[in-house]
Amino acid sequence: MKKWLNYLPTLFIIIILASLLLFSTQGSVRRLNYTDFQKVAQQADFKESSLSISTTIIKAEGTYELNGKKQSYSVIIPNTEENMVWLTDVLEEDGGSISITDPSTGNLWMTILGQIVPLLLIGFLFYFLLSKMSGGGSANKAFEFSKSKARMESDVKVRFKDVAGCEEEKDEVKEIIDYLKTPQKFTQMGAHIPKGLLMVGPPGTGKTLLAKAVAGEANVPFFSISGSDFVEMFVGTGASRVRDMFKTAQKNAPCILFIDEIDAVGRQRGAGMGGGNDEREQTLNQLLVEMDGMGDNTGIVVIAATNRPDVLDPALRRSGRFDRNITVSLPDVKGREEILKVHARNKPLAPTISLENLAKRTPGFSGADLANVLNEGAILAVRNKQSKITQEDLDEAIDRVMMGPAKKSKKYSEKDKWLVSYHEAGHAVIGLMLDDAKIVQKVTIIPRGDAGGYNLMTPKEDRYFHRKSELLAEITGLLGGRTAEEIVFGEISAGAINDIEQLTSIAKNMVRVYGMSSLGPIQYADPSGNVFLGRDYNKGSDYSAGVATEIDKEVRSIVDSCHDQCKQILTEQRALLDLIASQLYEHETLTNEEITNLKNFGQLTDPNISEEQLNDQNEMPPLPMPNQDVPAPTVDNEPPVQNPTVDHETMDEALNELTKK
Numbered sequence: 126m127k128k129w130l131n132y133l134p135t136l137f138i139i140i141i142l143a144s145l146l147l148f149s150t151q152g153s154v155r156r157l158n159y160t161d162f163q164k165v166a167q168q169a170d171f172k173e174s175s176l177s178i179s180t181t182i183i184k185a186e187g188t189y190e191l192n193g194k195k196q197s198y199s200v201i202i203p204n205t206e207e208n209m210v211w212l213t214d215v216l217e218e219d220g221g222s223i224s225i226t227d228p229s230t231g232n233l234w235m236t237i238l239g240q241i242v243p244l245l246l247i248g249f250l251f252y253f254l255l256s257k258m259s260g261g262g263s264a265n266k267a268f269e270f271s272k273s274k275a276r277m278e279s280d281v282k283v284r285f286k287d288v289a290g291c292e293e294e295k296d297e298v299k300e301i302i303d304y305l306k307t308p309q310k311f312t313q314m315g316a317h318i319p320k321g322l323l324m325v326g327p328p329g330t331g332k333t334l335l336a337k338a339v340a341g342e343a344n345v346p347f348f349s350i351s352g353s354d355f356v357e358m359f360v361g362t363g364a365s366r367v368r369d370m371f372k373t374a375q376k377n378a379p380c381i382l383f384i385d386e387i388d389a390v391g392r393q394r395g396a397g398m399g400g401g402n403d404e405r406e407q408t409l410n411q412l413l414v415e416m417d418g419m420g421d422n423t424g425i426v427v428i429a430a431t432n433r434p435d436v437l438d439p440a441l442r443r444s445g446r447f448d449r450n451i452t453v454s455l456p457d458v459k460g461r462e463e464i465l466k467v468h469a470r471n472k473p474l475a476p477t478i479s480l481e482n483l484a485k486r487t488p489g490f491s492g493a494d495l496a497n498v499l500n501e502g503a504i505l506a507v508r509n510k511q512s513k514i515t516q517e518d519l520d521e522a523i524d525r526v527m528m529g530p531a532k533k534s535k536k537y538s539e540k541d542k543w544l545v546s547y548h549e550a551g552h553a554v555i556g557l558m559l560d561d562a563k564i565v566q567k568v569t570i571i572p573r574g575d576a577g578g579y580n581l582m583t584p585k586e587d588r589y590f591h592r593k594s595e596l597l598a599e600i601t602g603l604l605g606g607r608t609a610e611e612i613v614f615g616e617i618s619a620g621a622i623n624d625i626e627q628l629t630s631i632a633k634n635m636v637r638v639y640g641m642s643s644l645g646p647i648q649y650a651d652p653s654g655n656v657f658l659g660r661d662y663n664k665g666s667d668y669s670a671g672v673a674t675e676i677d678k679e680v681r682s683i684v685d686s687c688h689d690q691c692k693q694i695l696t697e698q699r700a701l702l703d704l705i706a707s708q709l710y711e712h713e714t715l716t717n718e719e720i721t722n723l724k725n726f727g728q729l730t731d732p733n734i735s736e737e738q739l740n741d742q743n744e745m746p747p748l749p750m751p752n753q754d755v756p757a758p759t760v761d762n763e764p765p766v767q768n769p770t771v772d773h774e775t776m777d778e779a780l781n782e783l784t785k786k
């Protein structure tokens with residue numbers, strides 16, 4: 126409907142140009158110069174003329190008759206005493222009349238047009254350009270710098286049933302929903318509901334989803350804005366946007382105001398590079414002011430989300446602001462199964478697929494990853510023209526989500542293929558022989574992403590705490606690949622970069638963070654926090670150089686003893702190592718079950734299970750997983766949940782190493 130508005134500026138410009146043209150040609154006035162005028166003056170009879178006199182010029186306009194023809198004229202001559210006398214003489218000859226007009230009122234129309242039109246034109250041009258710049262659409266946007274960019278969803282469809290797992294988190298927010306629905310209940314009791322809720326958790330765990338579900342369940346509008354939306358080229362915009370956002374929210378109360386990625390504005394003030402009073406801090410200050418100014422029980426609940434709670438300004442979390450924290454963590458086995466169920470709702474799955482198994486094989490996956498697995502699986506099924514999604518599709522999908530598509534066309538040389546086979550077999554053997562090590566779920570030598578081969582290792586159960594023995598076993602497992610190369614080829618390749626990176630960081634954390642060395646339970650913080658991530662610039666190490674040496678020694682001794690253990694196991698199990706490596710070389714991919722069978726029976730299948738039984742079984746028999754008895758998380762900093770181990774093998778490097786031999 127408003128489309129014609131878009132043409133308004135163009136129309137306006139056309140009208141102005143047309144009228145200018147009209148005025149300039151009006152009545153065929155003869156514009157004379159001084160010399161011409163002098164010639165005309167000698168012959169013509171002037172009728173009525175008007176003079177407008179300024180300090181420097183005289184402008185004469187009027188009509189004259191020449192050879193019986195009437196003609197309008199206008200002339201400008203310098204304002205001197207002589208000229209003035211001469212002009213009045215000439216004009217008054219033969220009954221001409223003179224009227225004097227005030228130059229300032231002059232030809233009012235012409236003056237106004239002459240001065241205003243260019244301005245208008247420039248103004249319109251600006252308006253036009255700016256509206257184009259701010260993304261087109263309504264031309265009004267050009268002047269909305271200070272308007273918040275919050276998007277409103279008034280009819281949120283997301284409900285609690287769409288958020289799987291997360292039972293504790295849901296419980297936490299139930300009260301808020303209750304309040305938004307019937308605020309009287311709380312006000313009568315004299316209670317006030319928290320104004321701010323901070324959701325903390327790794328990306329893709331469903332923070333945004335949960336916030337939406339709160340709005341959906343309470344049936345209130347959902348305003349969402351990202352922290353980075355406050356930041357703009359122009360100083361002060363952030364602060365005024367915050368003001369505007371709260372004003373809009375107030376008009377629509379009760380409502381949810383969701384600030385995603387709040388760390389973009391909510392970083393610790395005074396930290397990092399540069400001066401202390403930058404745009405971001407003003408924005409943050411305004412946010413704090415608005416939250417304080419918001420009375421109790423106004424019906425607005427501000428929910429903020431971040432995955433970097435460590436860089437947030439402490440003032441944000443003071444009581445009365447974002448004082449309620451909800452930690453949304455990566456889902457455990459049960460949660461993953463629930464999430465898979467939610468996302469499998471509208472997908473045709475082959476009857477053999479067990480989502481429970483799938484959940485067990487995907488520790489460390491976030492909700493978003495799991496949704497992605499099912500989606501990739503569906504895409505593969507479409508690509509293969511199947512009517513249902515099969516287990517193979519989902520297996521491939523998991524690998525894809527973790528590592529990218531397989532590079533089946535990448536060819537190994539014989540030597541490389543053996544090298545990678547032994548490397549991966551080394552990891553697998555350690556996984557089999559050490560009780561505390563991670564289980565190898567799948568090992569393959571098909572390159573994928575930038576990895577030459579890889580190993581999907583999962584912990585025996587989802588854990589919140591890592592015991593020392595487990596960490597040591599993990600380091601030993603990571604060393605398995607490199608050590609196998611050492612033992613078999615008497616030489617090492619650069620293919621183990623990723624293993625080494627991971628095990629180093631585990632060993633360092635054991636000494637520095639978890640206090641698991643002879644240096645005792647003291648934290649020796651890493652001084653290399655990045656200033657660009659909102660850390661203090663001058664944060665030095667808080668221990669002496671002597672201790673630094675001790676730390677290095679401890680780290681080395683941990684890795685060395687793990688390496689010794691690894692060497693010992695692999696030498697003792699050389700036969701198993703050779704067997705797994707040769708099977709890998711032949712089949713390229715082995716599953717957990719096949720590896721276990723290789724260990725127990727020396728072949729890929731279990732001789733005790735007949736062919737028929739095998740066919741009766743699901744394609745993926747349940748993996749031996751101990752029962753879940755996960756301790757409740759405490760307020761202590763928990764060790765980060767480890768992602769499944771992934772090897773990056775740089776094949777070119779490995780090739781170089783080998784050919785040098």
Ligand code: ADP
Nearest residue numbers: 287288289328329330331332333334492493496
């Ligand atoms: P975050 O905001 O924590 O980064 P999102 O809420 O945007 O993550 O989640 C991204 C997507 O992942 C969601 O749209 C949803 O499809 C899926 N997802 C994440 N967590 C869950 C969950 N608990 N239940 C169902 N789906 C989930």
Ligand code: MG
Nearest residue numbers: 332333385430
């Ligand atoms: Mg989000």
Ligand code: ZN
Nearest residue numbers: 606621624772
């Ligand atoms: Zn490796």
